[in-house]
Amino acid sequence: MKKTPLFAILLAAPLLGMAQRTPLDAASLLQDVQVLSADSMQGRLSGSEGSAMAQAYLLQRFQQVGLLPFNGDYKQLFEIDTQRAQVPQAVNLIGYIPGKLDKAIVVTAHYDHVGQRGGEIYNGADDNASGVGALLAAAAYFKEHPPRHTLIFAALDGEELGLQGARAFLDNPPVPLQNILLNVNMDMLSINGKGELYASGAYHYPQLRPLLEKVKPRRQARLVLGHDRPEQGHDDWTGQSDHFMFHKKGIPYVYFGVEDHPHYHQPTDEFEHVNTAFYPDAAALVLDFLKVMDTKLAKISLQ
Template sequence: MKKIILLACLAAMPFSGSAQKLPLDQKQLLQDIKVLAADSMQGRLSGTEGSHMAQEYILKRFNQIGLKPFNGSFKQYFKIESKRLSVEQATNLVGYIPGKSGKTIVVSAHYDHVGVRNGEIYNGTDDNASGVGALLAAAAYFKKNPPKHTIVFAAFDGEELGLQGANAFLENPPVMLEQIILNVNMDMLSINSKGELYASGTYHYPQLKPHLEQVAPRLKAKLLIGHDKPEQGSDDWTTQSDHFQFHKRKIPFVYFGVEDHPHYHKPSDDYVNINPDFYAEAAALVIDFLKIADKSFLKSQ
């Protein structure tokens, strides 16, 4: 009888992570990624009408959330010169939530993708409407739960053309570079059949590892650490997204993303192919880490 009672109690207990309430509005998260990955956005190639439409949507969401602009504007203009494309007026979108410490975390995700090729729209749902949706979810969380440190939310343009938006941001930062003590970059969070989200960066910044290890697994998503060692070759993600521009300036980073999948840089990277529950919990894991970082990691900086 005691064994039966014990088994009944265990069955009634939630699985690890399942009792954790999501620190975000899942419906809004999915709406954000769906809108940004719509055919009407034409693949969000820098300098195109689709890019401008994406900008307007992100700006609307910044205002709804209540982010503050720097110097009266969320827009940071810059010029793109690359082998593939020249853009006279590319646009980063940058807002912030003020803290009291005088130090800053930059949360980033690029909103551009590769546009239309051979008549096919590359919607870039995972790459990287998913990162922008998670960025907006994190902004909404910290607007309601003010951080100790200022958090800048940066939706970068020009990542697909050589990480140029992140470079422009750091060449003309809205705060002094010395104040930026951490970059949390998100690029591809919504497609993984194994429920695995990777955090890259601790090889270079080992002080981050204990804080990542505090992030509890969720029912449909678990956090793995890796993909950041030079000997891993193409599996070393250090240079593969906007966080590399921070790393070049010796600013610690954590890059959150999934491993490559069959839809990467393909026309099939559409909303219908994401894993919605995994995506919501992956975005929640990023927020979980930001909460820990704001309270723990930054005390020693």
């Protein structure tokens, strides 16, 4: 694994952020991805030592951002139903920013990956350290700009083992399910050579389309709607990440992600391949959508 000096990233990222006028901290965004995808995290397989290290880092970041825990604890423990986990217990990390309204938007990104195989570490920089970095960036923004809706930020475990963290979240939600208006899920945001970030879900919830269309392109990234129609087969992403569990409960969702690339589920999914021009703008597009939804959601019906 080639190592990019962190000081170089931290020097370049603020300039990038200013040039693109992103509303988030690009330096922190990139640092979070680099830390989570380091060899020391051992691929973040659920139940592993590397997973525990990732949890410790994320708990520190939740506190730094200022997310509040439910009932005094960010951790939601649950049992993993698989032979692939090294121990049977996994951990979702959940915090929130209270709004003026009890109704909530749940922002999710899974922090687990596939661990080590054949002596190689699968670091999962794009899948899905990139989604977690964007989740933290969005949380930091809304901490400084208090939302109307309560915003719940959930770094989920067990996605790679069958969306088990999302299932556990919904089986034991921190707020009543009827109070959850929308799930915004991020899974793979940082590697795309065409400047395209897909927003999937408007086929199932067409009321979301005009709201997604309010999100303006940024210099290095633009939203493309799609990958949500049944006739698309494998290219229908409806069931391919944690948002599917919300969809099964009848909770509307938007899933943000890039199309598959050569590094997907390969040991080459390293920080060095993150597109540092595209990724901050891609994360900013998700934040732009959250800002639209926070102001507009109470005025529409998604059901």
